[in-house]
Amino acid sequence: MPLKPLDIYKLLPKKNCKECGDPTCLTFAMKLSGGKAKPEACPYLDDNAKTILGASTRPPVRRIRIGVGERALTVGEELVQFRHEKSFFHEPGIMIAVTDMMPAESIKKEVIFVRDWVLTRIGTDLRLNGIAVRSVSGSPEQFARAVGAVEEVADLPEVLMADDPLVMEAGLSVCGNYRPLIHAARLLQYREMCRLAKKYGCPLAIKADSLDSLAELSGLCVAEGVDHLVLDLSSPNLHALLNASTAVRQHAISRTTPALGYPVCIDTGLGGLSDASLIAGVTKFGSVLICDDLPGASRKALLVLRQNIYTDPQKPIQITPGLYRVGTPGRDSPVLLTVNFSLTFFTLQGYLEASRVPCFMLIVDTEGLSVLTAVASGKLQETVVRDAIGKYDLANEVSHRTLIIPGYSAPLSGRIEEITGWKVLVGPRDAADIAEFLEKEWKP
Amino acid sequence: MPTVTFLPSFRKTEVAQGSTILEAAQKAGFHMNVVCGGQGKCGKCTVMVRSGETEFDREKFGNFFSRDEAGEGACLSCQTRVMGDVRVLIPEGSLVQEQQILIDTPGVPVELDPAVWKYALSLLPPTLDDPSPDLSRLLWGIEKKGGPKEGAIYAPLEVIRQIPKVLRESGWKITATVALVPGGYRLINVEKGNTTSHCYGAAVDLGTTTVVVYLRSLIDGSIVGIGSNYNRQISCGEDILSRVNYAKRGGLGKLQSLATESINAALTTASNSAGIDRDDIYEVVVAGNTIMTHILMGIDPAYMIEEPYVPVVRRHLTTAARRVGLAVGENSGLFIFPAVSDFIGGDIIADILASGMTETNDISLLIDIGTNFEVVLGNRDWMFACAGAAGPALEGGEVLFGMRANPGAIEQVSLDLDTLEPSYRTIRNQKPKGLCGSGLIDLLAELLRACVIDRTGRINPMISHERIREGRQVPEFVVAWRDETSIGKEIVITENDIKALIMSKASILAACQTLMNQAGIERSAISRIYFSGAFGNYINKDHAIMIGLIPEVPVDRVITMGNGAIAGANIALLNRKKKRILDEIARKIAYIELNADPSFMDEYTGSCFLPHTDLSLFPGVERMLDQCRIRRVSP
Amino acid sequence: MGLTPLSEWSGQIGELVIGATRTDGGTRSHAVTIGGERDLPYIGIPPSGHIPRVAYELTDDPSLWQSAAIRTIGDRAHDPSDWAAFAEKELQPDLIRLYLSSTRRRGFSDLSQIGKTVEAVLQATKLPLIIEGSNDPALDSSVFRKIGEAAEGERVLLGTAESGRYRSAAAAAMAYGHSLIAQSPIDINLAKQLNILLRETGLPHDRIAIDPYTGALGYGFEYSYSVMERIRYSALKGDTDLAMPLISSAADSLTVKEVREAEGGDADQAAVAWEMYSMLPATLAGASIVCVRHPLSIAGLKSAIASLWNGQKSVGV
Structure with missing residues (x-):
């Protein structure tokens, strides 16, 4: 848990010198507590304070980067066990596996699919992240050829999966400069794998039979000079x-076992329950998820689940403010005003679609707050409405001058009418009642 | 132009056709009740049209009136347009009334050390042998009396111009007044004879709703007169936001002069009752919220209500009182309390000063409640503050039979737990007209104790009792039968009223909790809870804790300060050293923006429960409620 | 000593029993016990408390049901007892959740039919039942009394109480020996408040299941997930007013565009995927009962839960 402002304040010099850019030490302490300032901004911290503040802000899970370029994957840096405590930061990468037994053409097809497939939801593009290449043949040449096939098509992050250091080296000779994840070092061959990781500057996944030996192996790798590690916890047993x-x-x-302070990798293809493994991986701390085959419906659901779990639970997803159309509205269609909280937007949109009344949705910027909170906090104000009407040129979209506002914003109706000159109809509080409302109340 | 005649006074005014009756009434000098600022939402500005042509949408606003009222021509003055000569009756209830304004003596002892001194001087007239000039003579006289050194006193031209005549006409026996202002000592007045006993200062609380003035003798510190008044800006809108909007529409000048008018009226009342001349008031100290003090100083507040919500000035301000139109001595100074932010103004700094919370290591929680609330937590080393909207429910607004603390308001209620029969006390023991804030809090606590409502404020429909019934839209509880009241109808509290009250109290409690979380302290660490604001003085502390308006602490730790703003202004008036620490207090406060604090909404939902969803925060209340429930189950 | 999860909990989730067998005065083939956990879901060897259960939802008014859910059910959908019998035999859920959706139609008045439906379904299946009544305060009292009466002795889980209308449902649950679902809109405080209100009506905590409302995957599930986690977390930290088992339903996830607009076999796949990807996470967040509507979702969910529970029933190597 982050330190409270007052605890931090007690560590500060209390000089109110303003050199950190804040008016007082207390406000600086508040920023530090919220992670909005760095301790170094204060030139007068003593060593004790530096130690305490430094420790409380350094992430306990190491940051690891896989791949290079635009699609490079960053994982780790997580701070909490429950997302409600703050947020989960880096979405797990979903790596689609190919094997070195597959013909090059099939591999390329798969890679192109991973490169290009996209699911657009709530204004965000959801994508698969990379390719895992499994060595099944055991042949270094064949592995290198498969890796080559991947490289030919796209520069996506890769996981090279081979237990034999010779095979691994063959793969690395093809793509080692593009920072693939080496998967995986074990107690028996970790020195060799560490040598490769150092040689190519790649992150290294490590695997062991128990958490104790995994922690031990992690220490051994660090001793070899490799500290960009990923812990492989794959098991066909989901309980384990x-x-x-x-x-x-x-x-x-909790910093109890720093040797486990690395991101987690899961090969979900082991137990035959790949959906369940992926779900466990996304919700419960997986950072690199390898999967063999993902039917279309599962793929979509998985990416949506990942998006859900990795949104900031304290920050509602926002919709871009604007004028949205439901059906094919005409110049006499109703205009419904609402806020840019995604849940509000989609709920209303759903009910409007069901009502089969073509209409416009005028979405104003309330910083993602729901109607109730936006009204209470003043984020939804008549000026916001006026500005939105102007900005989206509503007057030229419709011939009438009537605006339907959410039931919870009724207190604003008079002021909106006054400032916009539009007639205001106060709609229902619950989106579920919108169809009935339009049927009864709406006359263009 | 049509003429509007107001009954019962037969006051007349002319307005353009199409003007509203409200506009006409304001023009005629009536202070109408316009809680919503004239939007047709509060129903408080009801008038009865007796004759003449008007336009009013009876269908739209009909639900504000009973059938009887509608039959008498009731309409909302803000929504009724004058189309020809009309006669209109203004019921008493539609006028802003004399309110129970808090003018209790601020009880904090303070050492008298003002910033104004009077020196009675008997000077030697100049001679050929002693030709030094009048001014030097006068200043030497002051120095000899133990006042500042001659060279340290600045004498402005206006005063110098008066000196030769005053000295000679008085036979060289005069009284000089010196004030300590930011630039140093200043000679502000010279008058004939010995007037040293006539040295007064005024402490002013410039509130959004009311203005309170204390006149103090700067010789012995005694209170010589008290005056209070409605803030006349109310005719431009009830709440602070509508005032700013009024200023934005070019109304700043009017608001400024209404502010000074309101203060002057209170000054006049106070000085008349004391039998003193307003010209003998040599210093005015004003504490007010940031927007009020900006308006008083004629500084445009328009940008303060827009993001990022910054005031124009935060430090204290001084100027000549006459420059802003205050009717006091010609060169008297005006001191305005500093502010922290848009939302934490000089009134709160005055609260803090009066509470003394910055003089100890013990942690105090200070709560100032009005339509908006401010909360400060801290001690001499650190302070957190936040502000928010509590809604008008706790002041009687948005409640069907809610009213301000005016005569006839039920201000105390208790219920017989067996029979559910209420007993109540009204202000000035008049027949009840409605319920004011303290009465509403009592009622809420008592209904909870009697298990009439559950912890979300819903009335238990399974109780069969004549006072519990299905109202027009929601269930309600009858507080006073028709024949008990002075309004010709029953006084009830509805489930919606209760809900509004719970939402109001929840924002205050959530703000307290949020500050405590920021500081990382538990309620046991709070050694004092100070209540400030008109509302706080009459409040039943046990009930305030029982409904979860404030955190549960031993009740003797809860201190009602009454009007903390006026108390603080008095202290600063009487002791200039206290003025010096105000900027430091203001600077020490870290302001927390509740809307930006993600935990606030959580705290708020948790607080929308009686007393709170986390019952362990109110162990004493829980013990008591458990007993009440046992009592109800086994009669 | 091996490295294991660090469990520092002081609380325990209460147990809730659904269904009464002959020895308990009912006619169910077995009773289902949920709750009892002392740690996070599935954590511990073996995990504490009882394994999460899968309920299959059906209705007495299929015209109000998602078409994706009943495409493969056919005509049985028009007779809830037929439907329930089929479900027990072919789909093998742990519980059946019967929605008396007909009570939610405007102008509903046929109370006696409600009683008949409940009795018929109790005849048709021996699985423990969850029964959902009306959601209109004006009808609640008579509807819940009718259901309670018709199912007397069977220890059903009755749904749902909300903070604005809980007294009738609670009264019926107490009068006829049933348990109650306490539903609140995605907020830990509101969930706790309702539990306190119910406690104060006299309904014991071991007769309550919390439904913190489950938003559709992609549209609100992120909130529901964390609210469930927070409720579970607070209960394990010792908050007894939140220490009841959680129930979660995928009903909203079937209304999302991806499911609604899919056709034919794709519609089934989409429905099954969306139910799986919302309900298995729900169990990971703390739900003890997860509810689905697509017949093909049940088996997959049950084996995934079993594997998370003890690693046993996973298929393949």
Whole structure:
């Protein structure tokens, strides 16, 4: 848990010198507590304060980067066990697996699919992240050829999956400069794998039979000079997987076992329950998820789940403010005003679609607050409405001058009428009643 | 132009056709009740049209009136247009009334050390042998009396011009007045004879709703007169936001002069009752919220209500009182309290000063409640503050039979837990007209104790009792039967009223909790809770805790300060050293923006429950409520 | 000593029993017990408390049901007892959740039919039942009394109480020996408030299941997920007013565009995926009962839950 402002304040010099850019030490302490300032901004911190403040702000889960360029994947840096405590930061990468037994053309097809497939939801593009190449043949040449096929098509982040260092080296000779994740070092061959990781500057996944030996192996790799590690917790037994990933997160964030302070990798293709493994991985602390085959419906649901779990639970998703059309509205169609809180927007949109009345939705910027909170906090004001009407040229879209506003914003109706000159109809509080409302109340 | 005649006074005024009756009434000098600022929403500005042609949408606003009222021509003055000569009756209830304004003596002892001194001087007239000039003579006289050194006193031209005549006509026996202003000592007045006993200062609380003035003798510190008045800006809108909007529409000048008029009227009342001359008031100290003081100083507040919500000035301000139109001595100074932010103004700094919370290591929580509320938590080293909208419910607004603390308002209620029969006390023991804030809090606590309402404020429909019934839209509880009241109808509290009250109290409690979370302290660490504001003085502290308006602490730690703003202004008037620490207090406060604090909404929902969703925060209340429930289950 | 999850909990989720067998005065083939956990979901060897259960939802008014859910049900959808019998035999859910959706139609008045439907379904299946009544305060009293009466002795889980209308449902649950679903709109405080209100009506905590409302995957599920986690977390930290088992339904997830607009076999796949990807996470957040409407969702969910529970029933290597 982050330190409270007052605890931090007690560590500060209390000089109110303003050199940090804040008017007082107390306001600086508030920013530090909220992660909005860095301790270094204060030139007068003593060593004790530096130690305490430094420790409380350094992430307990190491940041790891896989791949290069635009699609490079960053994972780690997580601070909490429960997303409601703050937020989960880096979405897990979903890596689609190909094998070195597949013909080059099939590999390329898969890679192109991963490169190009996109699901657009709530204004955000959701994508798969990268490719995992499994060594099945055991042949270095064949592995290198498969990696080559991937490289030919796209520069996506890669996971090279081979237990034999010779095979791994063959793969790395093709793509080692593009920072693939080396998967995986084990107690038996970790020195070799560490050598490769150092040689190519790549992150290294490590694998062991128990968490204790995994922690031990992590220490050994660090001793070899490799500290960009990923912990592989794959297991066909979901109970074991979930218990291990929970333990790793707890030990990491409590800083009880710093050797486990690394992101987690899960090969979900092991137990035959790939959906369940992926779900456990997304919700419970996985950072690199490898999966073999993902039917279309699962793929969409998975990416939506990931988006859900990795939104900031304290920050509602916002919709871009603007004029949205439901059906094909005409010049005499109703205009419904609402806020840019995604849940509000989509709920209303759903009910409007069901009502089969073509209409306009005028979405104003309330910083993602719901109607009730936006009215209470003054984020929804008559000026906001006036500006939106002007900005989206509503007067030229419709021939009438009537605006339907949400039931909870009724207190604003008079002021909106006054400032916009538009007639205001106060709609229902519950979007579910909108169809009935339009049927009864709406006359262009 | 049509003539509007107001009954019962037969006051007349002419307005353009199409003007509203409200506009006409204001023009005629009536202070109408316009809680919503004239939007047709509060129903408080009801008038009865007796004759003449008007336009009023009876269908739209019909639900404000009973059938009887509608039959008498009731309409909303803000929504009724004058189309020809009309006669209109203004019921008493539609006028802003004399309110129970808090003018209690601020009880904090303060050392008298004012910033104004009077020196009675008996000077030697100049001679050929002693030809030094009048001014030097006068200043030496002051120095000899133990006043500042001659060279340290600045004498402005206006005063110098008066000196030769005053000295000679008085036979060289005069009284000089010196004030300490930011630039140093200043000679502000010279008058004939010995007037040293006539040295007064005024402390002013410039509130959004009311203005309170204390006249103090700067010789012995005694209170010589008290005056209070409605803030006349109310005719331009009830709440602070509508005032700013009025200023934006070019009304700043009018608001400024209404502010000074209101203060002057209170000054006049106070000085008349004391039998003193307003010219003998040599200093005025004003504490008010940031927007009020900006308006008083004629500084445009327009940008303060827009993001990022910054005031024009935060530090204290001084100027000549006459420059802003205050009717006091010609060179008297005006001191305006500093502010922290748009939302934490000089009134709160005055509260803090009066509470003394910055003089100890113990942690205090200070709550100032009006339509808006401010909360400050801290001690001598640190302070957090926040502000928010509580809604008008706690002041009687948005409640069907809610009213301000005017005569006839029920201000105390208790229920017999067996029979549910209420007993109540009204202000000035008049027949009840409605319920004011303290009465509403009592009622809420008592209904909860009697298990008439559940913890979300819903009336238990399974109780069969004549006072509990299905109202027009929602269930309600009858507080006073028709024959008990002076308004010809029953006084009830509805479930919606209760809900509004709970939402109001929830924002205040949530603000307290949010500050405590920021500071990382528990309620046990709070050694004092100070209540400031008109509302706080009459409040039943046990009930305030029982409904979860404030955190549960031993009740003797709750201190009602009454009007903390006027108390603080008095202290600063009487002791100039206290003025110096005000800027420091203001600077020490870290302002927390509740809307930006993600935990606030959580705290708020948790607080929308009686007393709070986390019952462990109110262990004493829980013990008491448990007993009440046991009592109800086994009669 | 091996590295294991760090469990520092002081609280325990209460147990809730649904269904009464002959020995308990009912006619169910078995009773289902949920709750009892002392740790996070599935954590511990073996995990504490009882395994999460899968309920299959059906209705007495299929015209109000998602078409994706009943495409493969056919005519049985028009007779809830037929439908329930089919479900028990072919789909093997742990529980059946019967929605008396007909009470939610405007102008509903046929109370006696409600009683008949409940009795017929109780005849047709021996699985423990969850029964959903009206959602109109004006009808609640008579509807809940009717259901309570018709199912007396069967220890059903009755739904739902909300903070604005809880007294009738609570009274029926107490009078006829049933338990109650307490539903609140995606907020831990509101969930707790309702539990306190119910406690104060006299309904014991071990007769309450919390439904913190589950938004559709993609449209609100992110809030529901964390509210469930927070409720579970607070309960394990010792908050007894939140220490009841949670129930979560995928009903809203079937209304999302991806499911609504899919056609034919794709519609089934989409429905199953959306139910799986909302309900399995719900169990990971703390839900003890998860509810689905697509017949093909049940088996997959049950084996996924089993594997998370003890690692056993996973298919393949």
